[in-house]
Amino acid sequence: xxxxxxxxxxxxxxxxxxxxxxxxxxxxxxxxxxxxxxxxxxxxxxxxxxxxxxxxxxxxxxxxxxxxxxxxxxxxxxxxxxxxxxxxxxxxxxxxxxxxxxxxxxxxxxxxxxxxxxxxxxxxxxxxxxxxxxxxxxxxxxxxxxxxxxxxxxxxxxxxxxxxxxxxxxxxxxxxxxxxxxxxxxxxxxxxxxxxxxxxxxxxxxxxxxxxxxxxxxxxxxxxxxxxxxxxxxxxxxxxxxxxxxxxxxxxxxxxxxxxxxxxxxxxxxxxxxxxxxxxxxxxxxxxxxxxxxxxxxxxxxxxxxxxxxxxxxxxxxxxxxxxxxxxxxxxxxxxxxxxxxxxxxxxxxxxxxxxxxxxxxxxxxxxxxxxxxxxxxxxxxxxxxxxxxxxxxxxxxxxxxxxxxxxxxxxxxxxxxxxxxxxxxxxxxxxxxxxxxxxxxxxxxxxxxxxxxxxxxxxxxxxxxxxxxxxxxxxxxxxxxxxxxxxxxxxxxxxxxxxxxxxxxxxxxxxxxx
Ligand SMILES: CC(=O)SCCNC(=O)CCNC(=O)[C@H](O)C(C)(C)COP(=O)(O)OP(=O)(O)OC[C@H]1O[C@@H](n2cnc3c(N)ncnc32)[C@H](O)[C@@H]1OP(=O)(O)O
Ligand SMILES: CC(C)C(=O)C(=O)O
Ligand SMILES: [Mg+2]
Numbered sequence: 001x002x003x004x005x006x007x008x009x010x011x012x013x014x015x016x017x018x019x020x021x022x023x024x025x026x027x028x029x030x031x032x033x034x035x036x037x038x039x040x041x042x043x044x045x046x047x048x049x050x051x052x053x054x055x056x057x058x059x060x061x062x063x064x065x066x067x068x069x070x071x072x073x074x075x076x077x078x079x080x081x082x083x084x085x086x087x088x089x090x091x092x093x094x095x096x097x098x099x100x101x102x103x104x105x106x107x108x109x110x111x112x113x114x115x116x117x118x119x120x121x122x123x124x125x126x127x128x129x130x131x132x133x134x135x136x137x138x139x140x141x142x143x144x145x146x147x148x149x150x151x152x153x154x155x156x157x158x159x160x161x162x163x164x165x166x167x168x169x170x171x172x173x174x175x176x177x178x179x180x181x182x183x184x185x186x187x188x189x190x191x192x193x194x195x196x197x198x199x200x201x202x203x204x205x206x207x208x209x210x211x212x213x214x215x216x217x218x219x220x221x222x223x224x225x226x227x228x229x230x231x232x233x234x235x236x237x238x239x240x241x242x243x244x245x246x247x248x249x250x251x252x253x254x255x256x257x258x259x260x261x262x263x264x265x266x267x268x269x270x271x272x273x274x275x276x277x278x279x280x281x282x283x284x285x286x287x288x289x290x291x292x293x294x295x296x297x298x299x300x301x302x303x304x305x306x307x308x309x310x311x312x313x314x315x316x317x318x319x320x321x322x323x324x325x326x327x328x329x330x331x332x333x334x335x336x337x338x339x340x341x342x343x344x345x346x347x348x349x350x351x352x353x354x355x356x357x358x359x360x361x362x363x364x365x366x367x368x369x370x371x372x373x374x375x376x377x378x379x380x381x382x383x384x385x386x387x388x389x390x391x392x393x394x395x396x397x398x399x400x401x402x403x404x405x406x407x408x409x410x411x412x413x414x415x416x417x418x419x420x421x422x423x424x425x426x427x428x429x430x431x432x433x434x435x436x437x438x439x440x441x442x443x444x445x446x447x448x449x450x451x452x453x454x455x456x457x458x459x460x461x462x463x464x465x466x467x468x469x470x471x472x473x474x475x476x477x478x479x480x481x482x483x484x485x486x487x488x489x490x491x492x493x494x495x496x497x498x499x500x501x502x503x504x505x506x507x508x509x510x511x512x513x514x515x
Pocket of ligand 2: 204
């Protein structure tokens with residue numbers, strides 16, 4: 001009988017570590033809900049000791065997610081474990097994920113300890129974590145460069161101490177598939193109590209081996225795969241879960257395994273993660289790239305027309321990609337929009353149909369036909385700007401000319417106050433409106449990245465602006481979307497102001513609680 005492979009998603013933890021700006025709590029909740037809908041078994045939602053915002057996000061996700069297990073990361077320190085447990089207090093079955101470097105390099109040059117101290121730290125922390133939950137995972141950080149004897153020793157002790165899952169990370173993406181398979185096979189051969197735990201792997205993609213290494217680990221007996229959507233993660237990223245999931249589906253008869261993933265949700269989840277994390281997907285990315293199912297050369301097109309399977313190993317429908325039979329224009333109604341969103345894999349609870357319809361009509365009047373990418377952008381970028389936000393742009397007027405001054409006038413609602421500002425600069429219209437908005441919001445921010453692109457194709461594509469802004473020690477990411485690129489730029493900055501404002505409210509609440 002086929003065995004189950006547990007899919008463990010760390011987009012919100014390892015994936016987030018690689019982003020230029022940390023995710024707001026709302027974005028984290030939206031991603032977690034998307035992962036839950038995809039059938040992810042375990043969602044690693046954060047590292048609660050790392051910041052009050054992360055703690056709060058773990059706390060809120062623990063309340064909302066009921067069909068996936070919730071997991072939080074902790075170092076082998078009592079305080080980390082206690083905070084992780086507290087943040088997940090309302091989760092149905094919380095998992096504490098402990099990690100500790102086990103390679104000589106990490107032990108000596110990073111942790112400044114010896115091997116027996118590491119074993120003691122591991123034993124103490126598993127014991128401590130078990131006070132809060134029965135579900136403890138222990139990761140041997142840098143296992144890919146750990147001596148096999150040391151690895152077998154520490155894995156045996158960790159299982160004996162009560163860890164139910166043992167994770168073998170190739171933290172720096174060092175190994176190649178034959179080596180990594182050998183590590184897992186050796187553990188199964190030499191660790192006497194290995195069958196009392198699930199063996200998990202967590203691969204990084206520094207040499208482009210993450211998916212290959214994870215599959216080779218499954219061949220050797222691993223039954224949990226850790227990874228992220230779109231392969232986000234430290235440096236070159238983690239194992240891309242969509243790749244693993246589809247590889248396991250296609251080769252299920254060879255590998256004798258299955259997963260509980262709802263394949264139809266893959267495309268939608270990938271797009272949501274890409275939008276909210278400000279990480280575009282490469283055109284040629286396996287499974288979810290725009291070109292993954294398109295055929296450009298004559299011989300391939302001829303072959304596909306004769307029989308799709310000549311050049312396709314996957315049916316695009318299987319991951320939720322469906323072509324659109326409806327022509328969506330300003331003559332379309334709510335029913336058509338709801339229907340198309342459903343076909344694209346979204347539930348009515350994912351978006352607000354009334355707000356989406358208003359935005360849809362405005363856009364449809366401007367550009368005629370509305371495509372899927374417009375609809376998704378309106379639903380998942382515009383609706384980030386919930387109508388109850390603290391800062392709201394009421395009006396702007398911008399003028400600029402060749403080799404001359406640019407001037408911007410704005411009216412910004414700041415809560416109940418109306419703030420009117422004007423700014424003039426030689427740096428162009430975006431800088432002019434940013435200076436005026438800054439004068440109104442009064443946050444001492446530094447703009448670190450400004451990226452403008454066309455969302456869609458042709459002259460009626462929407463302008464999409466992504467910015468990263470530094471405020472105090474933290475980076476914030478904002479997205480703006482509009483047919484007018486100045487409006488899109490302004491909206492991106494206002495979204496950042498709203499996130500800063502919200503994070504200040506969270507900090508204030510936590511300060512009160514701590515007093
Ligand atoms: C492989 C991975 O992906 S591991 C996860 C990595 N993720 C992150 O680091 C993101 C979140 N991190 C953070 O917010 C911060 O680094 C914190 C809050 C965890 C710690 O912040 P600080 O207390 O300022 O420590 P700093 O980050 O400078 O250094 C890390 C410390 O943790 C120690 N440490 C590292 N791993 C472990 C571990 N598994 N168990 C116990 N201690 C550890 C280091 O030795 C170092 O201690 P030292 O200062 O005594 O040398
Ligand atoms: C915390 C651990 C599992 C990790 O991310 C790594 O080793 O890459
Ligand atoms: Mg990692």
